Amino acid sequence: MLKWIPLLPLIGFTINGFWYALIQCRPGAKKAGATIPGLIATLAIFGAFLISVKTFLELKGMPAEGRFVEQHLFNWIHVGDLDLKMALRVDSLSTLFTLVITGVGTLIHLYSIGYMSHDATPGKFFAYLNLFCFAMLMLVMGSSLPILFLGWEGVGLCSYLLIGYWYEDLEKAKAGKKAFIANRVGDLGFLLGMFMIYTHFGTLEFTKITELLARGDFIAAISPAAITATCLLLFVGCTGKSAQIPLYVWLPDAMAGPTPVSALIHAATMVTSGIYLVSRLNGLFSLSHTAMMTMAVIGGLTAFFAATIAIAQNDIKKVLAYSTVSQLGYMFLACGVGAYTAGVFHVITHAFFKALMFLGAGSVIHGMHEEQDILKMGGLRLKMPVTFVTFLVGWVAICGLPPFSGFFSKDEILWNAFASPHGSKLLWVVGAVTAAMTAFYMTRMFYLTFMGKPRFDESKMGGAHDSHAAHGHDDHAGHGHADHGHAPQGVHESPATMTIPLVVLAILSIVGGFIGIPHMSWLEEWLEPVIPAHDPATFTAGHTTEYLLMGVSTLIAILSIAYAWKTYTNLKEASARKARHAKLHETLEHKWYVDEAYESAVIQPIYEMSVKLWKNVDVAVIDRVVLGFGRVSEWTGQAARTAQTGSIQVYAVMILIGLALSLGYLVRGF
Amino acid sequence: MEWLNTHLLTALTFLPLAWAVAGMAIPGRFSKHWTLAGSLLLFAVSLKLYYGFDPHGAEFQFAESVEWIPGLGVNYLIGMDGISLWLILLTTFLMPIVVLSSYNGVEDREKEYYTLLMALQTGMIGAFVSLDSFLFYVFWEAMLIPMYFLIGIWGGKDRIYATMKFFIFTMVGSLLMLVAIFFLAYQHKMQFGSFSTALVELYKVRLDGSGFLSTQSLLFLAFALAFAIKVPLFPLHTWLPDAHVQAPTAGSVILAGVLLKMGGYGFIRFAFPLFPQAVVLYQPTFLVLGSVAIVYGAWVAMVQPDMKKLVAYSSVSHMGYVIIGLFSLNAIGSTGAVYQMLNHGISTPALFLMVGMLYERRHTKEIKEYGGITKVMPLFAVAFMIATLSSVALPGTNGFIGEFLILLGAWKANPGLTVLAATGVIFGAVYMLWMIQRVMFGPLTNEANKKLKDLSLREIVVLAPLMVAIFWMGVAPNFFFRKMETSITRLVDRTAKAGAVAVALKGER
């Protein structure tokens, strides 16, 4: 039964794909509505969700240690001693992920039907969306590292296709390319990590690796440096895919894609694949302290760094993008300090409230007719009540106020950062400060979007062509035809297909936290076979400090919300304060000039280098050498020609010399 | 029909030539249909080869031997094993596609064009099946002549320069090989009393392989030079971009699809088994050259203004992978290398065909002339995307299997270099996606691009088999590995085992 989970989205992809390619692409084909392909896609992913729920229940019934379901499809590569089987394996960890992917995926597919109703080629969009789900499910359900890698690059491809979905806008195409190449850089690290594992462990199957990890003698044989190198290489792969410090630059630009894409790919699923990989191989990672320390430090640093940038962003999706990078930093901080379960818990809760907020943002943009700049919004709580309420839930959850899910998962991470054997006080401080900043910029965005007086002129809005589109996708209504020519109607609440997923996700954001309440967390006990729980003895602090820290983090959240609320009530005072330290604000707005730095440090030199290589090495050196042979023969020909003087005597003399030399040579022999 | 069973390979080799000669009688207009029928028939016959080949049977099957030049011990000895099976099938698989793709691409002198194509096929299949080094040399040179005319007559603007360069470059390289063949035959006479250039005989010849300049190493270098030019390996590759840019679509498809594989096949069939110790001695050099070729090819491809030249340099990069795969000297690397040759024989022709289609519509290969093609040619964009994914080695396509195995094999041989080679994975994505972005995506600014027609039915039929092959080879590689596995283990044993002696020698010196 397992194979149907990834297979259904694949079938959805093929149906939509071929339908689009064969029917839509024919010149003069009439424009198709979004409902048919949308329904096909949603049904496909919903089917997959039902089967994953069935698998989950099946796993629940099994005893703790035997808790996995396997299905062998066919053997993929059999060469020499490498024998890779295309097999799916779902255990307690991957079933959670499948549930999240298919569950949130279904909601997002449903949402997209409404969102993409005005799009010109919905078939292509839903085909790509389903292909993404297939790849993500293969990633999570693969039984060996190469299958995980198959899914890994598959999701990279789909994010490339979906980010650059509105390919007519060069910026969006560039963003897609940037995402794929940044992922590819990470995938290189992942590939080399896989080779290290293969050479040291002799196998790439997860089950065999975990068995070998358990055998102490085997591990002793491998040099610690090799293990650290393997973990770091795999972590490089994660930084590429889950947008951590060096390779996070593609995620904010990925907002160029349609919003459901950002919700599904860049919030809930793809970016969390790094965490899945780390927790899947937690046995390997926990062997090398340095690797975990680098992971924790990079995670913390990314969280803090992204939070600072988010504060100064004005585009609603960019704020959410940087907040995702920051939350991912948190997850890696958790894994770095050894609390993989906390990381997974945060993945789940983050999937709920971040998807919720992205979809909320999407419905705001949809309603505001492609307006994405929060400075031009305001007072939407009256116009879009459902979006407002659900967004409120998401905002509160991410700020980490009890009893919402964000509080539990973030607090678990902070507690582990503080107290776990691998953690350190400094990491807790960074986490806490980032939590404060998160609350601040989230409140800022929430307030500017929904509260206060509307700062836009409704009459100019709506109508056939939304000409003004700062960041928004200007061809939302494009493709050379006016699809909704109805009268200019102001800011409107999104249709039902968009609001239902919002409500469901809001509920999940509230309820989500209860699966991981500290000390009686169902999650820890559920993931026991895959991720061995920490025995509390090794913790450096007792329960009392744990509750104390909980109180402190809640207090921080409330204080920064209040502070943000106060600053943005009167905008004049807020802009005055901004002017005061304009320099800092300006650098934050320009994302610490990281993109420009990359451009000049990496991309430009490579470009110039390759031009030099081509012009100098290829054309100048090698070609000249090759043509040189031609010229050499020409020159010798020329030289020889001068010997033909035309006078017979000279020829006779040459014969004589030749005769003399050869006779001399022969006579020498006597 | 009975004759066909016993002499299948001879039939396969000379059927195209006979078919072309028979085609002389056909009026010019129908020669393309005639050639298409011929190439399809040939493909069917070659399938018989696939079913007849038993991987666990003798090393060289369907063998035939006829005395040719007794004096020199040269005989018409042909046969095939698992590796040449797939390369032959690749040739016969590509030929109908090539013929169909040049249906309205070629207007003047059609009859000669198709005759040359078939003659080229005879040359190629002959080279893949010949087991006598002299016979191999004859076919090796015979191949050049039709290609020379194909590029020289139907080529682009300064085709004479390109085809002359291509011809002389390859010819000069292989002269040394001829000298080496005769030296080997002579050694065979010294050691066994009679001249012989048959491969199996030459395997028995013992050569001093101790130093870097020992006889075995020098002979290896002679063979390696000829094959490295053909591959083309890094310093000797400058003929490829010129030949591709000036060649007609069919010419560059065949050139990229099959002729480049001749270099790799030469290494596998001749250089590796004949000079195992030299191979081990020169392994690091070729690994370095291969890695440099990958990165160099990718970087230079990035800045090419002309699409065909970009794809040509990408071939340099892909074949760099083949070299490091071969020289990793283990089963995984070698299988990866052979598989990468097949992949490259599918993805690059697809790219060339599509560039050719664009050329047929807009008569320019400059990237800056295009932009936003997806809007008017969506189906073309889908096909182009698939071919790019295969060329960029995305898992699920054939490219990934090849590159994964090669890098894994090379990692075992030399981890440091493999890291350099693996960066090729990134640069591969960079130049292909950058080209796609400039050609396919972005606003449709150029007026001329607005009236471009999407793929016609003929063009779909041309591209469909390649697209299917890309996914089939990506998802079910075992189907291909089954047939070539034993041949590769034989190759690796013959090279690694004897090579070990060289290593031992080097060790204790």
Added chain:
Amino acid sequence: MNTENLVAPWVVQSFCAMIFFIGLSGVLVRRNILVILMCVELMLNAVNLSFVAYAHQLQDMGGQMAVFFIIVVAAAESAVGLGLLIAMFRTLKTVDTDEIRLLKE
């Protein structure tokens, strides 16, 4: 006849060689075609003498027969040579090889 005051064979042969080389140097150095032809005759005679000397030494008539034929050839050669010379002289008005550089393209 005691043997020591007889002429050693190599002396005769080296004498022929000397005549031959004098003729050769004449051919190579002199500019006048007539003199060149004469020197060629000289070289031919040197060869004839060497033939006869060997014939005498080896007591075989083959040498003399060869001389006989060489003389015939020499006669034919000089006849044609002079004929050419006259024809050339008629057009080029010179017998000096320096002016006659038709071979030089």
Added chain:
Amino acid sequence: MDISPVGFYLFAGVAIACSLLVVFKKSPVSSAFSLILVFAAFAGIYANLAAHLVAALQVLVYAGAIMVLFIFVIMLLSADEPSFDMGRSHPLVKALVGFFCVALFVMFVWALKKSDHGQVLVGPYSVAAVAASGGNSKVVSQLMFTRYILPFELTSILLLAGIVGAIALAKRNLGKEGK
């Protein structure tokens, strides 16, 4: 070699001197005359070597026919003015020619000296045997029409070609003048 040394050395000296004259004399006529002397000296040596027929032929054909032809041509072309063209040729060419001729000569002499194994009587035609069977010319003519008949015929064809050639050269010119 049982020939009288006195006669041989006398004739040899004359021959060498005259051949030097042929080469270094300014005027072609004097070269021609010294060449005749050389031929005469050669005839003497032939007679010394008991090759009477050849000696006779030498005098008849070489001195008589060929040299007469030469003198005739020199006079015809009035190319008699002394053109000491030795001077004009390039000193390097002269040096090269001189050096290589001497070098080769020395090589020949050295080779001949080394390979000279004294009296090696091989063939049946010793001087006495030839005299016994009727003299040199009888033996030569006998051989001419028995063993060497083929070269004899070939030379006759050669002569024919020579004659035709000479006529063709002369005729062509006449033809041109005649028009």
